[in-house]
Amino acid sequence: MLKAIIFDVDGTILDTEQAILQSLQRTLQQEQQGTxxxxxxxxxxxxxGKVALQRLQVREIEAVHQKWCAAMLDFSHEVAVFAELKPVIQTLVTKPLQLGIVTSKTRQEIVDEFDPFSLSHYFRQVISASDTKKHKPHPDPLLKCLDLLEVAPKDAIYIGDSKYDLQCAKQAGAKFALALWGAKTTNGFEGADFILQRPEEILQLIE
Known part of the structure; x- marks a missing residue:
């Protein structure tokens, strides 16, 4: 029996791709890390973000990450809630299940970049990159969220748009639904339990 639906944020609730890529590109150029x-x-x-900078072999990760976060706010006009998603979430909160968030954003990034959209109050638990030592694709963030919700992984669906989300769900023992509006491709998502073409299809998961 489905008892919880957990959402990723970037690429699932918020269309942030252009803001993330443009701000990272500009920050790396300004810090002379390359084009x-x-x-x-x-x-x-x-x-x-800090994991991404580490993979880019950035030397002063903490300082550059702060500048990247500040640059993200400069591109906030590029960010929007995916069409149809807010009414879907508003419908879900009327159902006998719990909603949560598991995101790679830090707690401060949630405050700066997600809270302004006035959606946070719909979610019982919000687990950020600040809340666990290990991050997606490790299952720890999702397991922590489900533990706080007091829901077994087998009774939960995690909705996301990246392979990290898929791997996180599978390792946690939860089902995974691909948000195709963010992922834009099903390649590499053969292990997904559900392929969602549009946000309104989330409601079919609870029928």
Whole structure:
């Protein structure tokens, strides 16, 4: 029996791809870390920012990460809630199940980049990259969220748009639903339990 639906944020609730890539590209250029194309930086979507900078072999990760976060706010006009999603969430909260969030954003990034959309109060638990030592694709963030919700993994669905989300769900023992509006492809998601073409299809999961 389905008792909880857990959402990723970037690429699932919020369309943040352009803001993330543009702000990272500009920050790396300003810090003289090199010039990268969007395709070269796309791997950073779905993992904590500091992990992405580490993979880019940035030397002063903490300082550069702070500048990247500040740059993200400069591109906030590029960010929007995916169409149809807010009414879906508003419908879900009327059902006998719990909603949560598991994201690679830090707690401060949630405050700066997610809270302004006035959606946070719909979710019983919000687990950020600040809340666990290990991050997606490790199952720890999702397991922590489910533990706080007092829901067994087998009774939960995690909705996300990246392979990190899929791996996190599978390792936690939860089902995974692909948000195709964010992922834009099913390649590499053969293990997904559900493929959602549009946000309104989330409601079919509880029928």
């Amino acid at each position: 990268y194309s969007f395709d070269e930086l796309r791997f950073a979507l779905g993992i904590p």
